[in-house]
Amino acid sequence: MAGNEESDGGLVEGARKGDQRAWDALVARHGSRVWAVARAHRLSKADAEDVFQVTFLRLVTHIDTIRDPNRVGAWLATTARNECLRILRRAGRAIPTGDETMLDSADLLLPPVESRLVADERQSALREAFARLGEACQRLLRVLMADPEPTYEEVGRALGMPIGSIGPTRGRCLKHLRRELGGI
Amino acid sequence: MSDHMKPALTGGEDAEDDRLLAELRDLASTDDPVPLDAMAAARSAIAWRTMDAELAELTADTSVEPQLAGIRGADTPTLLSFDGANVTVEVEVVQGAADRPPR
Numbered sequence: 547m548a549g550n551e552e553s554d555g556g557l558v559e560g561a562r563k564g565d566q567r568a569w570d571a572l573v574a575r576h577g578s579r580v581w582a583v584a585r586a587h588r589l590s591k592a593d594a595e596d597v598f599q600v601t602f603l604r605l606v607t608h609i610d611t612i613r614d615p616n617r618v619g620a621w622l623a624t625t626a627r628n629e630c631l632r633i634l635r636r637a638g639r640a641i642p643t644g645d646e647t648m649l650d651s652a653d654l655l656l657p658p659v660e661s662r663l664v665a666d667e668r669q670s671a672l673r674e675a676f677a678r679l680g681e682a683c684q685r686l687l688r689v690l691m692a693d694p695e696p697t698y699e700e701v702g703r704a705l706g707m708p709i710g711s712i713g714p715t716r717g718r719c720l721k722h723l724r725r726e727l728g729g730i
Numbered sequence: 731m732s733d734h735m736k737p738a739l740t741g742g743e744d745a746e747d748d749r750l751l752a753e754l755r756d757l758a759s760t761d762d763p764v765p766l767d768a769m770a771a772a773r774s775a776i777a778w779r780t781m782d783a784e785l786a787e788l789t790a791d792t793s794v795e796p797q798l799a800g801i802r803g804a805d806t807p808t809l810l811s812f813d814g815a816n817v818t819v820e821v822e823v824v825q826g827a828a829d830r831p832p833r
Contacts (some may be wrong), residue, residue, distance in 0.1 A: 580764075599768065606778060652830070691755045716747070
């Protein structure tokens with residue numbers, strides 16, 4: 547894919563000059579990670595789409611002043627998190643139970659409708675085990691499940707975690723997950 | 731790559747962790763991918779930037795000749811059309827505009 551070889555810094559430079567392909571490559575490269583931040587915060591898909599749009603729109607607006615273009619991923623993670631917190635604060639002021647937003651976000655992993663007829667036992671087991679994990683583990687793992695995987699700096703910015711705690715927490719959460727899977 | 735960038739591998743359990751995470755990553759791409767329309771909308775966001783730049787060029791470039799889009803008479807407005815690479819700006823020139831109510 548065009549742009550896969552080029553550094554983030556190079557793509558940011560291209561986008562600054564209005565190069566559509568450089569911008570497309572940035573969106574393609576970082577989109578999954580931005581989406582993962584929103585979903586990790588348990589936002590509905592509708593709210594996650596809003597976070598997604600606002601985050602990339604902010605990048606367009608501020609792209610000239612980003613201090614370290616090679617760490618634009620960290621910039622995006624911070625921006626996405628701030629947008630998520632804004633939405634959560636707004637929702638916090640009026641918390642109706644059974645709110646559509648809450649229901650939609652209950653399952654972070656839900657098989658696509660067309661595949662529910664064909665049971666992949668391993669995937670079903672993974673979904674169920676994941677759903678039984680605590681909030682913090684689901685949040686961290688969901689961010690780590692982005693493709694490509696985020697750097698620890700990006701994870702730290704996305705979730706407000708100190709970088710040093712990420713490795714140990716990752717290990718602990720995956721251990722919990724294996725326990726929930728019961729060695730299957 | 732510096733230390734804060736990637737997880738450090740220290741042994742067998744880490745390989746197992748990586749494999750489990752890779753399975754979860756596949757699951758997320760199946761169950762919860764970025765919606766295609768969200769990707770498309772984000773890609774189009776750069777257009778705002780290039781449009782601003784083009785409009786700035788247009789107003790600064792005095793060599794751009796206005797095309798007279800149509801002259802209908804002394805009391806009717808004159809339409810001027812300025813052509814940029816991807817953008818066209820049309821200006822309506824109205825006589826005695828100061829007497830008219832603002833739009």
